[in-house]
Amino acid sequence: MKLAARYNERSFAIDLIGHLKIAISKVNRPVKDAGGEHTVSGEGGSLFPDVLLFGDRSNAVIMQGWELKMPDTSIDDVDFRENAEMKARILGLDSYLLWNVTIARLYRLDPTSDRFTIYREWNDLSDITTRKMVVPNKARWEALAEKILVELNDLLSDGYIQGRPFIESYRTGGITNLLLTNAPELEASLKKASISDTDFDAEMEQWWISHGAEYFKGTREAVLAQAILSNWIAKFMFANILREQDDRARAIETVEDETTPDEALEIFKRLSEEINFWTIFSDFIGLEKVTPQAWDHLLQFNGLLRDLRVGSVDQAQLSDILETTVEVTTRKLRGQYPTPLGLARLLARLAAKDISQDRVIDPCCGSGTIARANAELKLVTGELPAATVSAQVYASDQDPQAVQIATFAMTNPAMMHSPIRVFRRDAFTLTPETEVDFTDPSDGTVITEHLGEFDALTTNLPFIAQAGRKQYGNALARVKEAMGEDGKTFTGRSDVAAYLPLSLAQIIRPGGRMAMIITNSWLGTDWGDAFYRELSKRFELKTVITSGSGRWFGNSEVVTNILIAERIEDPDQQRGPIKFVTLKRRIEDLQSVEDARDIARQIVAARPLDDVMTLRTVMPDALERFRSLGLSGSAQFVDCDWALDLPLIPLAKVAFIRRGERRGMNEFFYPRKPELIEDEYLVPLAKNMTELRRLSGQAQGVAFSCAETTRDLKRMGHIGALDWINAFATPAVIKKLSRAGKHWYQMDTDDLSSLVASVGYGERIFVGRLDPPSFCDQRLVPIKPAPDIDDKLLHALLNSTISMFLIEGLGFGRGLGVLDLNKDRMESSLHVLDPTVLDDAAADRILAAFQPLLQRDIMKVADELEASDRQAFDDVVLKEFGIETPRERIYDALRALFEIRMAAIR
DSSP states (O other), rough: HHHHHHHOOHHHHHHHHHHHHHHTSSSSSOOOEEEOSOOOOOOOOSOOOOEEOOOOGGEEEEEEEEEEOTTOOOOHHHHHHHHHHHHHHHHHEEEEEESSSSHHHHHHHHTTTTEEEEEEEOTTTTTSSSGGGGGGHHHHHHHHHHHHHHHHHHHHHTTSSOOOEHHHHHTTHHHHHHHHHTTHHHHHHHHHHHHHHHHHHHHHHHHHHGGGGGGGGSHHHHHHHHHHHHHHHHHHHHHHHHHOGGGGGGGGGGOOTOHHHHHHHHHHHHHHHOOOOOOHSSSTTGGGGGOOOHHHHHHHHHHHHHHHTTTOOOOOHHHHHHHHHHHHHHHHHHHHHOOOHHHHHHHHHHHHHOOOOOOOEETOOOTSHHHHHHHHHIIIIIIOOOOHHHHHHEEEEEEEEHHHHHHHHEEEEETTTTTTTEEEEOOOOOOOOOOOEEEEETTTEEEEOOOOEEEEEEEOOOOOGGGGGGGGHHHHHHHHHHGGGGGGGOTTTSSGGHHHHHHHHEEEEEEEEEEEHHHHHHGSSSSHHHHHHHHEEEEEEEEEESSSSSSSTTTTSOOOEEEEEEOOOTTTTTOEEEEEEEEEEGGGGSSSSSHHHHHHHHHTTTOTTTEEEEEEEEEEHHHHHHHHHOSSSGGGGGGGGGGSSSSSSEEGGGGEEOBBBBOSOHHSSOSSGGGGOOOGGGGEEEEOOOGOSSSSEOOEEEEEESSSSSHHHHHHHHHHHHHHHHHHHHHHHHHHHBBBTOOOOOOOOOOOOEEEEEEOOOOOOEEEEEEEEEBBTTEEEEEEEEEOOHHHHHHHHHTTTTHHHHHHHHHEEEEOOOOEEOOOHHHHHOOOGGGGGOOOOHHHHHHHHHHHHHHHHHOHHHHHHTTTTHHHHHHHHHTTTOSSSSSHHHOOOOOOOOOHHGGOOO
């Protein structure tokens, strides 16, 4: 009687699973095994079904889950059913069984309505109505279990219900999401720990400073909580995979319900010492802080993996599990998607010279996709033994979470018994003398190596926002110091990515290749020019690749290029042509190693197929001539040689170029109700180019500025301006807006502008004329013609198609299709057809041809080039300047360059 009183759902599940195992072993039907005793409920509640029926072991198929209760819970209990349905959906199953001993009920998913409905019911034990009656009737419910099993096997054989491979449900992220629901509770626990343990708080802050920028948005504790849970998930997953590959990994079986996090970490430490994979099993900040509920859920996850024997699946499934772990963890935790595999394969192929011999490294490996592609190239194309590949392919990252994920990516089933050369280092610290340790998984011996020089370096350079530069301050300073005087050209606006290739040059042997993915901002910035000069002292730039068919990283607004460069010893050595390639195929279309190979061959041989890419070559000396015109970047992807013969002059020689005003408090300087302020303190305001429908127009806003003292305003009775100033005159505002020699409420409106350009062109490219001259916001670049220059003539020339091309070629495209420019870039590099070479008659003919354009709305680039008045105007410009380049050649160049920028939004 005492036994019956203590008998509960857990006891029922364990006994039922044991009996089902015996029954299953006697037949050869779709259900091959039963489990779930390792996932039964603890402190955190039941995460997975109480009983799991398994199918084909080679695919880790889950056939069905059973949810169990005692008779005192009604079979119609809503929580009972909803809990079972939630678990079925997480596992991607199309059926589940409810059983409270009294009644068993099978639910099946209706694919049309996506609802689970009752499909079959067994009420053979309807007389068992209390908990005390369960044990005495054990033989009866065991018999019913066998009956249910027979009928389920029939349904599975006939296809009425189906199982699902674990990898399919794992790939959706549902299981990971379920485990990560513990993150808020863990976040709160970490916040408490930061108060009660200041040493831990300091450790957490240092981690956040070093790695926070690499994770998805969130607070320090919120991000770390998800990182901790993801780290545990990866540890349990990999240990269970290894369990089926290496008897030493069977230590994971000792992790039971009573195991503590500290005890589990000790087990993982021993695994790391004995069979490598330190980057997966090593400690990570805060792992021991996991909450009891989260730990219970993780133990249940481990139990599920144990029951599934996830490591016994075939090699294709095993590869899929490893890849999915990388994809799900990277997406959920880091707010990123890995480098597309097709792009990584192309990068690996372009970097390779001798596939069978090259030593290759990715020093910023992130999720490890590029390192995986390097290994795959050698395994598949080179047909090299796994031991050889593991000795040639290296990867590193400074973030411990990244190296854990990268190890998953690198662990091809064929390489599981070879040392995986993934290690944790800051890329800025790597030298040929750097020592790294690896463990040989076959015998546990430690291998210590000097990094040495590599034949190839492939990487996706990290994009670090300005806010994240601080942590790299010392490293950047060291790189600049090594440059000597040339280091002064690298300003605070330079991307961190610009410094890394210069630092990493020392680990690439002469003649070795560097293939890197870098933000395209280097194409249209002053720091990009400096980067190219510094890169050229260490490398010969061979190829620049951009996309003409969508962004490579669709989840990011950053547009990227591939650069291929070869290490040189003599900075003065003769250089060959540089290839500028525009890929017309979407990166998603590179589905195989062979696809990447074919594209790489076209690039290397400079024999492009028209439907795959465009390829243009330019010699370095010609590139320098283009640089003097501001056209050494984006313009090089299209036919632009004709621009070298144009009669151009720097715009800064015929006009003053200023930065639009930025005072930092628009709500004050741009009043919404200007009618309350006296007119003499209001000036016309142009905020952005969208206000201009035509090439000449009136500013649509007003700005406030007052040069009078508040005492004089009061004396003159100008109460509107005085009240406006007083409404904002708090100490904080006065401090924020104060400037030497001016009132805090005063703007520089004395020098109003008539001509304006934009720092962010969209589908229209033009220079507007403001009539009357107006104050310009920071999103505009005011242009004031020099005293001896006719502003109307300059306006016309700045709107010729030649100028449209020069503007487009000066900047670089952002992810939303916007052309990124700035005042400094325009001032230093923008050119215009030289108005001083024209006589009065020629100028008049150009102005006359320009008149029709002033009388209509500005069109999008493609439409503008089809307009007859535009074509007539450009014909006059070409004739008056004696330019022999056919108009259509110029138009084709602008169309192509504009299309490359717009491709980023497709």
